[in-house]
Amino acid sequence: MYEIMFGNHPEIKQQFNMTDQANGSQPARLATAIYSYATHIDDLDSLKSMVDKIAYRHVETHVTPEQYPIVGESLLQAMQDVLSEAVTEEIMAAWKEAYQILAQVFIQREEQIYSQKF
Numbered sequence: 001m002y003e004i005m006f007g008n009h010p011e012i013k014q015q016f017n018m019t020d021q022a023n024g025s026q027p028a029r030l031a032t033a034i035y036s037y038a039t040h041i042d043d044l045d046s047l048k049s050m051v052d053k054i055a056y057r058h059v060e061t062h063v064t065p066e067q068y069p070i071v072g073e074s075l076l077q078a079m080q081d082v083l084s085e086a087v088t089e090e091i092m093a094a095w096k097e098a099y100q101i102l103a104q105v106f107i108q109r110e111e112q113i114y115s116q117k118f
Helices: 003-007 009-013 019-020 025-039 044-060 065-086 089-117
Strands: none
Touching: 003 009, 003 025, 003 065, 019 025, 025 044, 025 089, 044 089
């Protein structure tokens, strides 16, 4: 996913810790967050502490709302590449919708944090 994203949007690479990329901790954190989201999709309130932790980190690294579609497109492309013919259009549409909801959760929380800081 990160290879796709950095290849298509090298301008955001500087916002990422390349050591965490190289040692796999950033991809592992993303996978853990996505798994947690998928398993709690009907109870997003249970993810509040995780969302807060990630949102504060996003604010520290100056993530903007405009970057969420970039991540989403890269994530969905990586899923399509890995799962290939095993993934249906319906599954991809569901993941796209789920990602958009999650992105909105982060965008709203990060806006709250930005407004408190500035």
